[in-house]
Amino acid sequence: MNFPWFSALTEPNAKALHRVYEEVSAALPSGFEEKHNAAGVHWVVPFSTYPPGYHCPPTQPLPFISLLGQKNHLALYHLGMYSSPDLSQDVSQRLFNELQKKPDLGKGCIRMKWGSMLPIETLQWLAVQQSPEAWIRMYEANILKK
Numbered sequence: 001m002n003f004p005w006f007s008a009l010t011e012p013n014a015k016a017l018h019r020v021y022e023e024v025s026a027a028l029p030s031g032f033e034e035k036h037n038a039a040g041v042h043w044v045v046p047f048s049t050y051p052p053g054y055h056c057p058p059t060q061p062l063p064f065i066s067l068l069g070q071k072n073h074l075a076l077y078h079l080g081m082y083s084s085p086d087l088s089q090d091v092s093q094r095l096f097n098e099l100q101k102k103p104d105l106g107k108g109c110i111r112m113k114w115g116s117m118l119p120i121e122t123l124q125w126l127a128v129q130q131s132p133e134a135w136i137r138m139y140e141a142n143i144l145k146k
Contacts, residue, residue: 009069013114017069020076020112023120024065027127032064040068045132055144064135065127073104074112076123080130082108083142087129094122 009017021041025034033046045062047053054060066077081088088107095103095110098119104111112118130138 010114013069013074016112016114016118017067017074019120020074020118020123021067023124024067024076024127027124028065029128029131031132033061035061040066042066045136049132050136062136062139064130064132070111073114074118076110076112078108078110078126079143080108080135080138081110081126083138091122091126094125095119098122 024043028043031045031049032043035042035044042063043065044060045064047061050062052058052062054062064079066075068075068077078091081091088105091110092103092105095105098121099117103119104113110119110123
């Protein structure tokens with residue numbers, strides 16, 4: 001699949017991004033919807049499943065995972081990691097085991113330098129950890145209460 005924002009990437013980087021896109025997309029439980037914008041691809045809980053939408057702003061569906069090609073790295077943002085320290089710790093340990101080095105993580109972000117090994121097994125594992133319904137419960141319990 002060719003997305004307009006791929007054109008800003010070199011061919012090797014576009015291939016890496018596409019590989020991660022394919023693997024995450026195939027692993028996600030049913031019920032998430034794919035959206036695109038100028039920044040990247042996003043998997044969301046559609047309004048048909050969660051009518052309140054995202055709290056900031058509620059005109060957007062509830063985000064779950066975003067995949068973006070940045071200047072120096074490929075970034076996967078996972079709001080489940082952001083809202084669950086336990087999940088974030090599990091991801092960190094799995095990434096370390098798969099990559100054999102300390103992963104480059106933010107609170108809800110996995111950064112993968114262009115040209116480096118892609119942690120496909122961990123990304124596939126992470127994608128299946130929450131159904132849309134489980135993500136809604138976690139979102140309401142951990143993010144809306146803040």
